[in-house]
Amino acid sequence: MGRFLLRRLLLALVTLWLASSLVFAFLLFLPGDPVQAILGLEASPEARAALERALGLDRPPGKRYLRWLAGLMRLDLGESIRYARPVASLVGERLALSLALVLLGLGGALLFALPLALWAARFPPVDLALSGLMAFLQSVPTFFLGVVLLYAFAVHLPLLPASGFPGWQDPLAALRHLLLPALTLALARAAVLFRMARGSLLEVLSQDYIRTARAKGVPEGWVLLKHALRPASLPVVTLLGLEGGFLLTGAVVVEAVFALPGLGGLALTALEARDYPLLQGLVLVMAALIVLFNLAVDLLYGLLDPRVEYA
Missing domain, CATH: 1.10.3720.10 (MetI-like)
Structure with missing residues (x-):
């Protein structure tokens, strides 16, 4: 029974890693721009660049993914762009x-x-x-x-x-x-x-x-x-x-x-x-x-x- 639970827990971790990786990859091709959704169409290039740096969207996708995985190891799901609050707190509520x-x-x-x-x-x-x-x-x-x-x-x-x-x-x-x-x-x-x-x-x-x-x-x-x-x-x-x-x-x-x-x-x-x-x-x-x-x-x-x- 113990070995069975251990195998299933390991399989669960692999499943969650695959699910998170696929979602991250699919979101890269999702149409739309979160910076534009926040600032609107009339925002200046300087304001857009500043918000992209603040949100970490100016980094390459690979670095963003590794940073997100590192956060998961600490049970940190990141911060919501829309609500400016920790994702774990929003989901927990x-x-x-x-x-x-x-x-x-x-x-x-x-x-x-x-x-x-x-x-x-x-x-x-x-x-x-x-x-x-x-x-x-x-x-x-x-x-x-x-x-x-x-x-x-x-x-x-x-x-x-x-x-x-x-x-x-x-x-x-x-x-x-x-x-x-x-x-x-x-x-x-x-x-x-x-x-x-x-x-x-x-x-x-x-x-x-x-x-x-x-x-x-x-x-x-x-x-x-x-x-x-x-x-x-x-x-x-x-x-x-x-x-x-x-x-x-x-x-x-x-x-x-x-x-x-x-x-x-x-x-x-x-x-x-x-x-x-x-x-x-x-x-x-x-x-x-x-x-x-x-x-x-x-x-x-x-x-x-x-x-x-x-x-």
């Missing part, structure tokens, strides 16, 4: 909200997908209806789903707040503001998890040991929960690692719909302002979260399937 939104969305997707998959596997007549409903949800754009839920539960039935975030001082108020965005993410990804769980359950239910349990008179509900759900959940757990990444990117759209001050809004602002240090820091943090999601999935495998060995 908004990370908790985005991470809470992703975890709520992922948990909600599981709460929707697994019971419905069990219901579809136990009652074939409702299988077709549930499969059609999930296919419809999968085809609906996330932003449209968010607008529909916002109108239904914040405008037509004013049960939940429509937008904004009050902060974490009042946890209950914060949760109320996150419920609609999390529900949007959960419904958008529940369809994918449902189809995977349903297919896996139907495959497991065709195995010989399931037929043996039924022949012994074991109740059908107990067969599903005790004998089928655990082995059928392995492909779903595999999919969870990918869904964590999808939810992180999907949260950008959802945060825009519900006006949440998370990483998504910060990324859009950084992109508009050509804030290269902030963009690099955001991509690095998101890549780190995706790596952590996948590491957690690998560890869950051992809990769900005793046959899995960590060499």
Whole structure:
């Protein structure tokens, strides 16, 4: 187990280094000029040159990259061009909200997908209806789903707040503001998890040991929960690692719909302002979260399937 964790951590470091290097290279070809975005079109050449020196943009790309890597070794993500503040501070202020939104969305997707998959596997007549409903949800754009839920539960039935975030001082108020965005993410990804769980359950239910349990008179509900759900959940757990990444990117759209001050809004602002240090820091943090999601999935495998060995 220890050797496995060490290998995965080393692989995670290599992955983060590759992600940061690719982002740095792509940003060099991104159209736009951060100096012009700050000073405007009428700025004098002297003012432009002074700001370029202050921001370090007058150095060759290779030197800027090495300087950024040296900062990473000290856990320093640099300073934002747009906000003139440390990138780590900006990201840290908004990370908790985005991470809470992703975890709520992922948990909600599981709460929707697994019971419905069990219901579809136990009652074939409702299988077709549930499969059609999930296919419809999968085809609906996330932003449209968010607008529909916002109108239904914040405008037509004013049960939940429509937008904004009050902060974490009042946890209950914060949760109320996150419920609609999390529900949007959960419904958008529940369809994918449902189809995977349903297919896996139907495959497991065709195995010989399931037929043996039924022949012994074991109740059908107990067969599903005790004998089928655990082995059928392995492909779903595999999919969870990918869904964590999808939810992180999907949260950008959802945060825009519900006006949440998370990483998504910060990324859009950084992109508009050509804030290269902030963009690099955001991509690095998101890549780190995706790596952590996948590491957690690998560890869950051992809990769900005793046959899995960590060499």
